[in-house]
Amino acid sequence: MPWAPLRPCGFPGCPARQDGPYCPAHRRETRSAYDRGRGKTAERGYDARHKRWAAVILARDPICKICDEADSVLADHIVPVRDGGDWSFENGQGVCQECHNKKTARETAARRTGVGGVQIPGADEPATGPRSHVRTREMERKRAL
DSSP states (O other), rough: OOOOEEEEEESSTTEESSSSSHHHHHHHHHHHHHHHHOTTTTTTTOOOHHHHHHHHHHHHHOOOOOOOOBOOOOEEEEEEEGGGGSSSSSGGEOOOHHHHHHHHHHHHHHHTTTTOOOTTTTSSOOOTTTTTHHHHHHHOOOOOO
């Protein structure tokens, strides 16, 4: 089986080449910075209330509500709380990991682009964080058009 060529490290100015997005030193550094910025689980809304809500949703929906095939492993807000959804059981659904990842990616893309009437606050502001250089370059390209 052929091997993929090594790519440059995604960290600005690092000349190292590796098979992942970052060299080992920057992989640790970017993960640490990301984790520090996320906050604790309770600070992000995953407290006792969320655990009780998720348990009820998963008990009610043992099979993924999106694909109707896989077992539900995550309780998902149909309308995300950040987009005006609430903690009602009607706004919850049990989903498999694959469907949850796809739904989250669609919601994130819609928030960034404003499609569907949802816009991420600060999406036009300069990014900060371990991959901010990528987002900054994307913003500069869009402005140049």
